[in-house]
Amino acid sequence: MTTDNAASRQASPLPVLPARQRWLVLMAVMLAFTPVVIDMTILHVAIPSLTLALDATSIEVLWIIDIYPLLMAGILVPMGTLADRLGNRRVLLIGLTVFGIASLCAALAPSAALLIGARILLALGGSMIMPSALGIIRRTFEDPQERATALGIWGTVGAAGAAVGPLIGGALLEHYWWGAVFLINVPLMILIIPVVWHLLPRHEMRVTGNWNIGQAALLIVGMVSVVYSIKALLGVTVGVYQALAVGAVGLLLLGGFARLQTRARLPMLDLGLFREPAICAGMLMALMVTGALAGVELTLAMEMQYVLERTPLQAGIFMLPIMVAAAVGGPVAGMLSNRFGLCAVSSLSLAISAGALAYLAYQGLDASLLTAMVMASLGLALSIGLTASSIAILGAVDASKGAAAGSLEATAYELGTGLGITLFGAFMASVFSRYLQAPSQLHGELLEKASRSIGDSMVVAKQLSPADATALVDAAKAAFLQTHSVLLGVCAGLLGGLALMVFGMLRNTHRP
Structure with a gap:
């Protein structure tokens, strides 16, 4: 690709679309993004069914969940x-096609290994969809206040889609096999x-410049290596030295990529974006909030099914307050940000989320009205926080860098989801094994397996006599309840600290 001055200049901005067409574009982008965001959490309620159907080990289950955000991050x-x-429209359409094909492969996977492979293909499609969607929004809505409103509406898809995933998954699993949680994407894509294709403008502003496949490979391998190293250390899936070696290689590759970008006349990624406090704060919020949302939903789904013995559908219905509140959080965030500014909205939403998690940590789950209200406040606050992160990031860049900035936000989403689940899983396993009072008759390999997680305990219980099985199941339920309290309490403290940090980073940010 040529790099002379004439070719390196970005194309002239296209005429502003009429208001009606702008909102139709937003509708198309929301439709495109919906299956991707639902896919982030729909698998959570299917894990118990999937584990038993595929006879998957805890390590395989972890990879089935984590391979998607791990690759997306890179x-x-x-x-x-x-x-x-190349153009956001073109890349978006390719991504939707790949995502649909990958969903069909995942639904028909006969083994855990093939399901992991299908999830790799899903990550490829999703990585094309997410930044393209955000780039289209940034280029379509030039007015800051209108853009905040558009991102608020779009945020409904991000938060509500993640929240509605368990409900849809539960409804499907009530009548069909676990593969239905993937198969539903195929008719949606059709x-x-x-x-x-019809609603997005054919002509769009493009930026010509250097896109070097070698530099892209450096970034991809470097990011995946670092994230894998962190996940491996936390999950103890490989030896410590192997994980550290992989992480060191990843850091070297990322360092080489950064060096190339600082020297290049036309870098693939403008590292100057990280000098913007709003972008850094937005990425931090996206990272922490998505991590909290993914981990909390996974924890609640497991407790509802394993401890309270609810069906997947009942587990999804129990989390309905989170879903409903999250659906209105996006537009509310747009309005509040326009009126009060990002600093106040962001920090307060994080503080409210911390308070709601603290309540759930020490009160537990019940069917009371107060618990439903607390869960609704959690969904609303997390949704507002996610939307505020989008407003902060996309409002800090020029329209020509919309997809690049969107990719940074999306990377934070995926890192948050992947690392959040890993952190929750590793911490949960550690606390669970500490609190599990297994029957004295259980020893050796069976005891080691039962101590890993409540799911492993349920699998081991099937191999025991009725009396021993009942004792192990009761002990596992008691240990998981204690694990629940510790886990959500720590998460509440982290979000409370983040609220103070974000307030300091955004206190000088102007309103949209």
Whole structure:
């Protein structure tokens, strides 16, 4: 690709779309993003069914969940910069097609290994969709206040989609096999792709410049290596030295990528974006909030099914207050940010989330009205926090870098989801094994397996006599209840600290 001055200049901005067409574009982007965001959490309620059906080990289950955000974390930024050059519309349509094919492969996977492979393909499609969607919003809505409103509406898809995932998954599992949570994406894509094709403008502003596949490979391998190293250390899936070695290689590759970008006349990624406090604060919020949301939903789904013995559908219905509140959180965040500014909205939403988690940590789950209200406040506050992170990041960049900035936000989402689940899982396993009072008859390999998680305890219980099985199940339930309190309490403290940090970072930020 040529790099002379004429070719390196970005294309002239296209005429502003009429208001009606701008909102139709937003509708198309929301439709495109919906299956991706639902896929982030729909698998949570299917884990118990999937584990038993595929006879998956705890390590395989962890990879089934984590391989998607792990790869997305490495692929998103290169795909975002590529979308700015090839066109967001084109990359978005390719991503939707890949995502639909991958969903069909996942639904029909006969083993845990093949399901992991299908999830890799899902990550490729999702990495094309997410930054393209955000880039289109940034380029379509130039007015800051209108953009805040648009991002608020779009945020409904992000928060409500993640919250509605367990409900949809529960409803599907009530009548079909576990693969239905993936198969549902196929008819959705058949409907969505023509709508996106028709509504998105054919002509769009593109940025010409350097997109070097070698540099993209450096970034992808470096990011995946670092994230894998962290996950491996936390999950104890490989030896400590192997994990550290992989992490060191990843850091070296990322260092080489950064060096190339600082020397390049036309870098693939403008590292100057990280000098913007709003972008750093937005990424930090996206990272922590998505991590909290993924981990909390997984914890609640497991407790509802394993401890309280609810069906997947009942577990999804129990989390309905989070879903409903999250659906209105996006537009509310847009309005509040326009009126009170990002600093107040962001820090207060995080503080409220911390308070709600603290209540759930020490009160536990019940069917009371107060618990439903607390869960609703949690969903509303987390949704507002996610939308505020989008407003902060996209409002700090020029329209020509919309997809690149969107890819940074999406990377934070995926890192939050992947590392959040890993942190929750590792911490949960540690606390669970500490509190599990297994029957004295259980020893050796069976005791070691039962101590890993409540799911492993349930699997081991099937191999015991009725009396021993009942004793192990009761002990596992008691240990998980204590684990629940410790886990959510720590999460509440982290979000409370983040609220103070974000307040300091955004206190000088102007209102949209």
